[in-house]
Amino acid sequence: MHLIQRTAGLTAVAVLWATSALAQGYPERQITMVVPFAAGGPTDTVGRLIAERMSEDLGQQILVENVGGAGGTLGAQQVADAEADGYTILLHHIGMATAPTLYRNLAFDPVADFAPVGLVTEVPMTIVARADFEPADAASFIQYVKDNADTVTMANAGIGAASHLCGMLFMQAVDAPIVTVPYRGTGPAMTELVGGQIDIMCDQTTNTTEQIKGGTIKAYAVTTPERLDILPDLPTVAEAGLPGMEVSVWHGIYAPAGTPQEAIDRLSTALQTALADPDVASQLGELGTAPSPAEDATPTALQAKLSGEIERWRPVIEEAGVYAD
Amino acid sequence: MRKSFDPTDALAGIVFIAFGLFFGLSSLLRLDIGTAFRMGPGYAPLVLASVLLLLGVLILLSALRTAPEPVTALAWRGMLFLLPAPILFGLTVRGLGFVPAIFLATLLAAFASPRMRPWQAVVLALAVTVFSTLVFSYALGLPFRRFGPWLPV
Amino acid sequence: MDLLSNLGLGFATAASPENLLFCLIGVILGTLIGVLPGIGATATIAMLLPITFELEPVSSLIMLAGIYYGAQYGGSTTAILINMPGESSSAVTAIDGYQMARRGKAGTALAVAALGSFFAGTVATVLVALFAPPLTAIALEFGAAEYFSLMVLGLVSAVALAHGSFLKALAMVVLGLLLGLVGTDIYTGDPRFTLGRPELADGLSFVGLAVGVFGIAEILRNLEGGEADRTVLGQSLGGLWPSREDLKRMVAPMLRGTILGSALGILPGGGAVLASFGSYTIEKRLSKTPEEFGRGAVAGVAGPESANNAGAQTSFIPLLTLGIPANPVMALMVGAMIIQGIVPGPNVATEQPDLFWGIITSMWIGNLMLIVLNLPLIGIWVKLLKVPYHLLFPIIIAFSSIGVYSVKGNVFDLFTVAFFGLLGYAFLKLRCEPAPLLLGFVLGPLLEENLRRAMILGRGDPSVFLTRPISASLLVLTVMVIAVMLLPRVRRKREEVFVEGD
Numbered sequence: 016m017h018l019i020q021r022t023a024g025l026t027a028v029a030v031l032w033a034t035s036a037l038a039q040g041y042p043e044r045q046i047t048m049v050v051p052f053a054a055g056g057p058t059d060t061v062g063r064l065i066a067e068r069m070s071e072d073l074g075q076q077i078l079v080e081n082v083g084g085a086g087g088t089l090g091a092q093q094v095a096d097a098e099a100d101g102y103t104i105l106l107h108h109i110g111m112a113t114a115p116t117l118y119r120n121l122a123f124d125p126v127a128d129f130a131p132v133g134l135v136t137e138v139p140m141t142i143v144a145r146a147d148f149e150p151a152d153a154a155s156f157i158q159y160v161k162d163n164a165d166t167v168t169m170a171n172a173g174i175g176a177a178s179h180l181c182g183m184l185f186m187q188a189v190d191a192p193i194v195t196v197p198y199r200g201t202g203p204a205m206t207e208l209v210g211g212q213i214d215i216m217c218d219q220t221t222n223t224t225e226q227i228k229g230g231t232i233k234a235y236a237v238t239t240p241e242r243l244d245i246l247p248d249l250p251t252v253a254e255a256g257l258p259g260m261e262v263s264v265w266h267g268i269y270a271p272a273g274t275p276q277e278a279i280d281r282l283s284t285a286l287q288t289a290l291a292d293p294d295v296a297s298q299l300g301e302l303g304t305a306p307s308p309a310e311d312a313t314p315t316a317l318q319a320k321l322s323g324e325i326e327r328w329r330p331v332i333e334e335a336g337v338y339a340d
Numbered sequence: 341m342r343k344s345f346d347p348t349d350a351l352a353g354i355v356f357i358a359f360g361l362f363f364g365l366s367s368l369l370r371l372d373i374g375t376a377f378r379m380g381p382g383y384a385p386l387v388l389a390s391v392l393l394l395l396g397v398l399i400l401l402s403a404l405r406t407a408p409e410p411v412t413a414l415a416w417r418g419m420l421f422l423l424p425a426p427i428l429f430g431l432t433v434r435g436l437g438f439v440p441a442i443f444l445a446t447l448l449a450a451f452a453s454p455r456m457r458p459w460q461a462v463v464l465a466l467a468v469t470v471f472s473t474l475v476f477s478y479a480l481g482l483p484f485r486r487f488g489p490w491l492p493v
Numbered sequence: 494m495d496l497l498s499n500l501g502l503g504f505a506t507a508a509s510p511e512n513l514l515f516c517l518i519g520v521i522l523g524t525l526i527g528v529l530p531g532i533g534a535t536a537t538i539a540m541l542l543p544i545t546f547e548l549e550p551v552s553s554l555i556m557l558a559g560i561y562y563g564a565q566y567g568g569s570t571t572a573i574l575i576n577m578p579g580e581s582s583s584a585v586t587a588i589d590g591y592q593m594a595r596r597g598k599a600g601t602a603l604a605v606a607a608l609g610s611f612f613a614g615t616v617a618t619v620l621v622a623l624f625a626p627p628l629t630a631i632a633l634e635f636g637a638a639e640y641f642s643l644m645v646l647g648l649v650s651a652v653a654l655a656h657g658s659f660l661k662a663l664a665m666v667v668l669g670l671l672l673g674l675v676g677t678d679i680y681t682g683d684p685r686f687t688l689g690r691p692e693l694a695d696g697l698s699f700v701g702l703a704v705g706v707f708g709i710a711e712i713l714r715n716l717e718g719g720e721a722d723r724t725v726l727g728q729s730l731g732g733l734w735p736s737r738e739d740l741k742r743m744v745a746p747m748l749r750g751t752i753l754g755s756a757l758g759i760l761p762g763g764g765a766v767l768a769s770f771g772s773y774t775i776e777k778r779l780s781k782t783p784e785e786f787g788r789g790a791v792a793g794v795a796g797p798e799s800a801n802n803a804g805a806q807t808s809f810i811p812l813l814t815l816g817i818p819a820n821p822v823m824a825l826m827v828g829a830m831i832i833q834g835i836v837p838g839p840n841v842a843t844e845q846p847d848l849f850w851g852i853i854t855s856m857w858i859g860n861l862m863l864i865v866l867n868l869p870l871i872g873i874w875v876k877l878l879k880v881p882y883h884l885l886f887p888i889i890i891a892f893s894s895i896g897v898y899s900v901k902g903n904v905f906d907l908f909t910v911a912f913f914g915l916l917g918y919a920f921l922k923l924r925c926e927p928a929p930l931l932l933g934f935v936l937g938p939l940l941e942e943n944l945r946r947a948m949i950l951g952r953g954d955p956s957v958f959l960t961r962p963i964s965a966s967l968l969v970l971t972v973m974v975i976a977v978m979l980l981p982r983v984r985r986k987r988e989e990v991f992v993e994g995d
Contacts, residue, residue, distance in 0.1 A: 047483050047485075053821070053824070053901075056824065056828065057831075059828060060828050060831045060832060063543075063546075063832060064832065067546075078481065078483040079483070079543075080483035080902055081539070081901070081902065082901065082902045082903065083695070083901050083903075084691075084692065084694060084695050084901060084903060085677075085691050085692075085694035085695060086694075088691065089691060089692065089694075089903070092691075093902075098489060117682075122691075168949075168950060173679050174677070174679065174682045194949060196946055196949055196950065197679045197680055198679075198946075199679055199938070199942065202761065202817050202818045202819070202824065203761065205817050206632075206633070206761045206811065206815070206817050207636060207637075209633060209815060209817070210632075210633030210634065210635070210636065211633070212636035212637070212950070213950070221831075221836075224836070224838075225816055225836050225837065225838020225839065225840065226815075226816070226838060226839060228838065228840065229816075229838050229839030229840045230839075231815065231839045297834070298832075298834055301831065301834050301835075301836050302831065302836070337681070337682055338682050339677060339682045339694075340677075340682065340684060340694075348922070348923055348924060349658075349661075349923075349924075351923055352661060352664075352920075352923035352924070352925055355919070355923065356664045356668065359668055359671070363671045363686065366685075366686055367685075371683060371685060372681070372683070376955075377948060377953035377954075377955070378948070378953060379944070379945050379948065380681070381678035381680065381681050381683040381685055382685075384674065384940075384941040384944070384945075385671060385674050385685065385686075388667055388670050388671050388674075389671060391667050392664060392667045392668060392671065395660060395663055395664040395667060396664065398660055399658075399660050399661060399664060402660065409924075411922070412717060412922075413717055414717070414922070415713045415714065415716040415717040415918070417716065418712070418713045418716035418717070419713060419915065419918070422709065422712060422713060422716070422886075422890065422914070423709070423911045423914055423915055424911065425887075425890050425891075425894065425911075426890065426893075426894045426897070426907040426908075426910045426911050426914075427907060427908055427911050429891075429894040429895075429898070429907055430894075430898070430904040430905075430907030430908060431904070433898065433904065434904065442891055442894070442895065445890070445891060445894055446887050446888070446890070446891040449886070449887040449890040449891070450883075450887040452712075452716055452886070452887075453716060453882075453883035453886070455881075455883040456883050456887075460884070461887075464884060464887055464888070465887070468887070468888055468891045472891065472892070472895055476540075476895060476899070480526075480540050480541070481543065482540060482899055483902075
């Protein structure tokens with residue numbers, strides 16, 4: 016609505032002003048980082064971790080603003096509409112790539128309306144089951160699921176959630192339509208998995224690692240090309256016989272399209288510095304993930320990741336025929 | 341029979357009937373109902389809307405047999421100035437910024453009372469603005485932009 | 494003895510001068526922010542969360558816990574003083590607490606709330622310390638069928654919330670259930686009643702709805718006819734403290750509320766929302782003077798406030814024993830833990846006993862500080878009511894606008910406030926009470942989700958509700974409640990003729 020009210024003249028003035036301000040050295044005031052999810056969630060946690068270190072490098076505070084709603088599309092929309100002056104940025108996860116397919120009347124284009132800054136981290140996922148689920152290893156697990164596709168139940172944390180995306184991939188990989196049970200968020204889904212009310216789930220290591228270590232749930236495979244340091248006994252999906260199921264919840268930072276190149280470059284440098292910090296690495300390590308290497312924390316790498324993932328998920332979602340709008 | 345008719349209850353019944361129709365018809369027209377064993381998104385709303393419709397009718401019918409109760413005056417002035425205040429805040433907070441938006445919203449709300457004199461309203465709005473800017477923006481560091489892009493500040 | 498040494502460890506951690514200080518700061522900040530209209534515990538914690546990041550892990554969690562209790566109490570204060578609940582639990586406190594305030598007994602209501610909270614907090618802390626693991630096991634027995642039956646029980650009890658027409662209260666519950674279903678259907682992704690607005694995809698905002706139908710509608714009512722009505726509030730403030738008789742009347746409700754709240758607080762799937770509503774219903778049923786309810790009954794404040802606070806305490810159980818957050822507040826606590834480098838999980842108690850027991854003991858310390866701090870503050874809160882109303886209400890509007898906006902940074906939520914303010918005022922004029930609407934709104938999605946989930950898990954066989962023992966017991970209880978409700982209705986029919994006219 017405020018787009019209509021904002022006159023073209025004012026916008027022009029703002030852009031001129033922003034550009035002249037940049038000449039004097041970006042950033043010269045605080046930056047707002049929109050996290051399109053509620054405070055305290057996993058994405059918010061990643062955002063706050065990284066914002067703190069980037070602030071140190073930039074010499075200006077990065078404020079995290081949580082604009083939750085509609086699977087992250089409301090917050091992303093807000094950044095797409097924001098002034099392209101480098102003072103409003105977005106931290107979003109894999110949902111940036113699935114939104115164009117999941118939301119059929121999305122009002123923004125993740126590729127055209129944003130300028131990528133860089134990848135932050137890629138969180139691996141694990142295929143887990145209730146603690147007393149019968150199969151002993153990955154191979155017998157896959158066989159069991161195929162044989163009992165009509166009785167096995169699979170939880171997810173809602174349409175578009177990482178657990179939902181991974182669930183769709185899993186069903187394609189085992190080629191069996193499993194009964195899916197959605198929950199409102201990871202918390203309730205994990206509770207019912209621990210309580211044995213539901214059989215299996217595929218979720219981020221952030222949510223599963225401690226439960227696996229504590230023995231409250233059982234794990235069968237991890238969705239990375241290599242085994243994880245924190246769960247060394249867990250086979251990869253390729254080892255388990257589920258090729259093509261490599262998937263991670265990747266997080267990236269974006270600015271609105273049209274943001275001056277100086278600002279993008281400065282942000283990208285700050286991101287690389289933050290990711291090289293051993294404290295950030297150890298805190299991300301606690302979450303079961305690692306900082307992206309410096310060559311991935313660049314606009315080109317994020318651009319490539321985003322485009323590739325949009326194309327990867329489109330057929331998966333279309334085949335499942337589930338949309339979030 | 342005419343004498344014992346309570347217009348308040350009758351109106352309440354009509355309001356419930358209207359809500360029942362809105363939810364019921366939207367469910368029927370736009371949503372998949374499904375069956376009791378495989379419920380679609382429209383199943384629960386349709387059932388609830390039907391119950392609401394029925395309750396509305398019952399309330400309307402019982403209103404025809406009840407003695408009316410006195411109706412007090414409506415707060416027209418209150419509605420005129422109070423209800424638009426949060427809307428004004430919402431429309432201006434992103435464009436004008438937090439500081440002007442909260443000032444304008446408080447000023448508008450203040451006129452809902454006939455006892456409020458214009459100078460009092462301005463002083464009150466200023467005080468609220470200063471207080472909330474200090475508390476929310478500076479002390480708590482909430483990510484509100486104090487002055488927005490519509491202002492050349 | 495294990496428990497004593499554990500508690501000793503906890504006190505050693507929580508009672509260090511530094512942690513006591515952070516706990517105190519947390520309680521003060523929580524109360525001060527939570528008392529602002531339209532800002533409940535969740536919003537307060539979200540706002541204050543960043544402050545705790547710089548602290549040591551244990552100190553930061555202790556301070557957060559302090560903020561939580563402070564915010565809860567602050568929220569009840571606003572509910573009592575100006576009928577503006579910021580959270581579903583304090584919505585019940587608003588019903589009778591605000592009526593007490595209107596009758597010049599604001600001080601009593603606040604003291605009753607504080608004492609009830611403290612008592613419940615103490616009992617629930619002991620419960621958490623003694624029985625956390627076995628209680629977790631019970632909570633894990635709750636599946637979709639059990640939650641559905643529990644919600645049905647809650648819903649049936651809801652009608653007791655109203656003191657006017659039975660039919661209208663029922664209609665308000667149903668309307669609330671329908672409003673609760675607005676938003677994206679989590680099973681199919683279909684948008685329901687969103688009128689094409691993406692802002693409605695996650696449903697209507699609870700705070701927007703509550704602030705509108707309770708707070709704004711009440712302000713409008715006060716603005717009728719030159720604010721003559723308001724003099725009730727401003728004049729006689731009566732005794733600040735509860736009389737001996739008040740204290741006597743609050744003991745039993747406090748005990749029952751504590752038990753109910755402790756039990757429901759454990760359930761991670763939204764059982765806790767029922768605690769304060771349920772307590773209100775029970776007290777009204779058991780009361781010798783049910784007609785007082787809705788007009789300022791002490792038991793109507795003491796019971797729900799105790800239930801609410803006990804539930805707040807025991808909702809830490811799933812977090813502490815499983816590492817799974819039971820509600821949005823607990824989710825924020827998890828976020829804080831992770832930022833501190835603690836990943837909550839089933840092993841926290843064994844791997845970090847000082848943290849685990851430190852949090853549990855700080856719960857009690859937080860409650861103690863809360864009451865020490867707030868009893869003297871009551872005098873100040875009550876004095877706020879002496880501020881001329883035409884100066885007070887614009888301030889309320891300003892703060893509640895900020896509060897609603899700060900929750901999600903969503904402008905649309907402010908439009909929700911205005912819309913429900915108008916609707917709430919309309920219902921007030923139509924003599925329909927808002928509390929049942931709010932309960933329906935909270936229960937609507939839970940009821941439908943769990944019904945559909947139970948049917949999917951049960952392969953479309955509705956007998957799951959009766960073959961699972963906990964679910965079946967809850968349904969039996971529901972039938973009993975209906976029976977009890979119908980009996981006195983028949984008996985009292987004749988007396989009603991004389992009571993009418995109020």
